[in-house]
Amino acid sequence: MALNDENLQELKAELLDELVKDEPSKNLISERLAEVRSADIGEVLEELIEEDEKLPAALSVLDVLSNERAANVLGYLPGESQLEVVGELSDTQVLKLLEEMGSDERADLFNLLDDDRREALLRRMAHQEREDLKRLASYQEGTAGAIMTSDYVAIASGMTVSQALMRVRQTAPDAETVYQLYILDSDGELIGTMSLRQLMVARPGAVVDDIMIKDVISTAVDEEQEEVARIVARYDLLALPVIDADGRMVGIVTHDDAMDVAESEATEDFHKGMSIGQLEDGVSRVPIWSLYRKRVTWLVLLVFANLFSGAGIAYFEDIIAAQVALVFFLPLLIGSGGNAGAQAATLMVRGMATGDVGVKDWSKMLGRELLVAGSLGLTMAIAVTPIGILRGGNDVAMIVALSMVTIVLFGSLIGMCLPFVLERFKVDPATASAPLVTTLIDATGVLIYFTIATAILSHL
Secondary structure (H helix, E strand, C coil): CCCCHHHHHHHHHHHHHHHCCCCCCHHHHHHHHHCCCHHHHHHHHHHHHHCCCCHHHHHHHHHHCCHHHHHHHHHCCCHHHHHHHHHCCCHHHHHHHHHHCCHHHHHHHHHHCCHHHHHHHHHCCCHHHHHHHHHHHCCCCCEHHHHCECCCCEEECCCEHHHHHHHHHHHHHHCCCCCEEEEECCCCEEEEEEEHHHHHHCCCCCEHHHHCECCCCCEECCCEHHHHHHHHHHHCCCEEEEECCCCEEEEEEEHHHHHHHHHHHHHHHHHHHCCCCCCCCCCCCCCHHHHHHHHHHHHHHHHHHCHHHHHHHHHCHHHHHHCCHHHHHHHHHHHHHHHHHHHHHHHHHHHHHHCCCCHHHHHHHHHHHHHHHHHHHHHHHHHHHHHHHHHHHHHHHHHHHHHHHHHHHHHHHHHHHHHHHHHHCCCCHHHCCHHHHHHHHHHHHHHHHHHHHHHHHCCC
C-alpha cells in the first residue's frame, strides 16, 4: 500500500521501537514491511540514514528483507545514502544486492564506489555480468548510455510467433519491461519492434519479420539524456531503444527513467533560471556551505552590475533636481521592465527546453513579441498615466507613459532574444535567468527613462 507523510513517520517510529529492543523480532518487522511499497521503505531508510546514529537501524531493516526486495529499496535511495549503506556491507553482501538490481541502477551504484572496491567486486563476478557492468558504467554521464538498461527482450529475426513467445517467457523474469519487444538481425542490429499484444494475437506460425513495425524510433548511445526524455515524451513510448556507433542495439531507456531525467532537467533549469548552480541533492539535504556557494557567485556579480544603475542616476542628477517627481516613478518603471523581460525569458527558455521553439524561430518570435510587448507597454502606460498627472502634472505623465512603453518593449525583447543568443553560442539558454535579465533592464531602464525625460523637459 502507498503511504502518506504521516503514515511514513508512524512506520519509522514503529521500526525504531522494535529495533531498540534487546531481541527485536525480525518476523514482526518483515510482516510490517511486507505491506509497504519499496519506494516508501526507501524514504523511511533515507531519513534514518540522515539522522545521527540511525544507520545501524537502517541496515537492520534491510537485513530482514529478501535480497531482491533489499536491492529494490536500495535503488530508491539517493547516491550518498547508497554509499553509506554499501560502506557497511561486505563484498559478498554487496554482490548479492548488485545481482538483484536492474542493470542501470547497478551501473549507477558501481560508479559511486572507489576504484579498489570496484576491482574487488569485479573479480568476483561472472564474466558476462562483469563485462555488461563495465560497459554500462563506461558511458558518459548525462547521455543515453548512462541511463539505459540492458535488460530487455530481444527476438531474433526469422523466429515464428511461437518461438518468440517462448523467448519472452525465458527472458521476462530479468527484463525491465516485456511490453515492447525488439527484433534483431544476426549482427545485433535493430530491424523492427512489436508490442507484446501484437505478438499474443498473431498466428502462431507467422514469422515476426512479417508483422513487426519496421519504422523504429531509436536514439544514439551518446545522445544527451534531455533529448532522450523529449523523444520518449513526444512519441509516448514505453521504452526507447539505444543504438551504438556500429548500429547494434545495446539497451533501452524506459519511460520511468526518461521521466526522472525530465524532472531532473526541469529542476536544473529552474535553478539556473534563478541564478543558482546545480545542487547535488535536494534543497533540504544539501549542506549549508554548498547552498551558499551555489548562490553567492551570481549574486555578487549582479551587485556590481547594479552599480551601472547607480551611475546612470548620478549622471542625470541635474534633471532629477529640476523635477524631483521623476524619482517616484523610477522603481515602478524599471520593475515593470524587469518583470516583462523575466516573463519573456522564461517563456523562451521553457519553449526551447520542450522543443516548441528553436533558433530558426527567432524572427517569428521577434515579430510576435513586438506585438505583445507593445500592447503590454501601452496598457501599463495608460494605467500609470493618471498617477503621473497627480504626482507631477501633464509633462511628467507624458514622460512616464513614453518610458513605460519603451522600457517594457525593450525589456521584453531582451528577455526574448537572450536565450536565442546563448543557444547560438552553445550556452545553456536557462542561463538567461530572471535575476540576470532584471539586472540588465534595471541599468538600461534608468538610461531610457532619464534620456526621455531630458529630451522632453529641455524643450519646455
